[in-house]
Amino acid sequence: MQIRLDTTRCTGHGRCYSLAPELFDSDDYGHSILRTPDVPIGLESRAQLAVENCPESCLSLE
């Protein structure tokens, strides 16, 4: 499973790195940074939660 982040749409609400800090970090402006595109085993549901809670729909799973 991989996460895709569309950085052009991220407005920095911070839900992703609040809900899944193992998968996301933030830059100095509060925008999301992927720690890794590959979702580690055991964190799939956390990745799904982050995707579902991004208000800008800039996260997706493949």
Ligand code: SF4
């Ligand atoms: S929840 Fe979405 S809009 Fe908010 S920081 Fe994460 S990727 Fe960006």
